[in-house]
Amino acid sequence: MSKGFAHFSCSDVIRDFCRKEGLELIRENLINKGNELREANGNGYLAEVLLGKIRKEKIELATVSSIRHPDEVGELKKAQDFYLLKIETPIEVRYSRVKKRGNERDGVSFEEFQKSEEKERTGSGAGQQLDKVMEMADYTIINDGSIQKLYENINKLLIYAKEKNSHKKETE
Secondary structure, rough: OOOOOOEHHHHHHHHHHHHHHHOEEOOOOOHHHHHHHHHEEEEEOOHHHHHHHHHHOOOOOOOEEOOOHHHHHHHHHOOOOOEEEEEEOOHHHHHHHHHHHOOOOOOOOHHHHHHHHHHHHHHOOOOHHHHHHOOOOOOOEEEEOOOOHHHHHHHHHHHHHHHHHHHHHHOO
C-alpha cells in the first residue's frame, strides 16, 4: 500500500553501514551499529541521512519507518508537513506475527522477546528510546486486527491529514 509514498527506513541506513563493514545483519549488530552511529554523528543522524536522500531525489511524499530516537523525530519535524504516526500493536500480537514471518527473532521465547522490547523502549543517550518517540506521535492507529483493517485506518488518516493541510494552507 504505497499511496504514492516512497518508503525509507532508518534501519536501511544502519544495514548499509553494516554491509560496508562486513557485519552480519542480525538484530544485535543492527542495534549496536545504530547506537554507534548516533553516538558518533549525533542522535538525529539516521534521520538526517534519510532527509538528505528525500531532498536530493526531490520526493514529495515519503514515509520513514524504524524511528528509534527522539532526536530522529526532531530532524524529521524540520521537513514540511511531517507527521509522526504511532502504530500500536499489543506485544502478544507482535510476537505472534514475528513467529509467523520467520523473522530473526523467531527462535526466541516470549519472555526473551519481551526483554528485548523493553530494552529498546527505555534506553537513554544514543540508545533506542521508543517510548519517548511514541510520546511524540501526532496520530495513533491501533493495529490489532487484519491488514485490511490497518489499511482502512491508514486511509482515514491520510484523508484527515490532507484535509488538515489544505485548511492550514488556506489560513496562512
